[in-house]
Amino acid sequence: LPGDAALDYLVVGGPAMLAEKLEGLPGLRPGFGPRLLPAGAQAPNDDGEAVRAAAQAGARYVFLGTFKRLANWDLELELRLLENAPRGPRELFRGRCSGPKEQQLAVLDLTRTAALEAQSLMPEGAVTLERFHRPLTRDAYAFFLYGKALSLYHGLPDGQKKDLDQAEATLRKVQLIDPKFVEAKRFLALVLAETGDGRAARAE
Numbered sequence: 341l342p343g344d345a346a347l348d349y350l351v352v353g354g355p356a357m358l359a360e361k362l363e364g365l366p367g368l369r370p371g372f373g374p375r376l377l378p379a380g381a382q383a384p385n386d387d388g389e390a391v392r393a394a395a396q397a398g399a400r401y402v403f404l405g406t407f408k409r410l411a412n413w414d415l416e417l418e419l420r421l422l423e424n425a426p427r428g429p430r431e432l433f434r435g436r437c438s439g440p441k442e443q444q445l446a447v448l449d450l451t452r453t454a455a456l457e458a459q460s461l462m463p464e465g466a467v468t469l470e471r472f473h474r475p476l477t478r479d480a481y482a483f484f485l486y487g488k489a490l491s492l493y494h495g496l497p498d499g500q501k502k503d504l505d506q507a508e509a510t511l512r513k514v515q516l517i518d519p520k521f522v523e524a525k526r527f528l529a530l531v532l533a534e535t536g537d538g539r540a541a542r543a544e
Contacts, residue, residue: 350407352494353487357476358403358452360523364472365463387422387429395424414438419451433458445475482518485510493531507531
């Protein structure tokens with residue numbers, strides 16, 4: 341949780357980016373869509389609640405994260421990796437990283453890399469590693485809009501209604517800013533498919 345409305349886009353944008361990167365790891369089967377963020381999802385109150393939710397989704401591992409703005413306006417991210425162990429939740433990793441907001445994607449990359457390295461889950465091979473470290477986008481504003489579109493799609497923050505039209509419009513802006521933002525393009529296709537525009541979805 342950010343504790344800062346200006347960082348709300350990271351509430352969904354951060355987990356979505358993590359899920360996209362985990363997709364390329366042969367030892368893991370990441371969750372997407374409702375499994376990534378169930379309808380009406382709330383932040384877990386404790387580790388036990390977090391791993392129970394993971395178990396219901398058939399997951400062994402669960403990532404938990406918090407982020408905040410520091411006094412010097414740097415962004416600080418804390419990432420934890422828990423395992424749904426037989427005797428209850430077991431913390432496998434806890435790490436923090438901070439940096440200027442303009443380097444937020446690098447901060448996210450460094451933190452998730454440390455978590456995966458701690459469990460020997462990093463991909464092997466130069467090409468696979470390059471793909472893993474490739475930022476979704478190099479444009480901070482494009483990533484901000486991507487997170488905003490995800491929030492509109494999921495109806496976040498709490499009390500906000502799901503708005504497919506605004507999500508689509510926001511993703512169209514992302515495409516104009518960074519046409520190479522593949523993950524945003526794929527998400528736009530999902531939004532279009534849900535609105536019933538199958539032809540446009542296939543075109544994306």
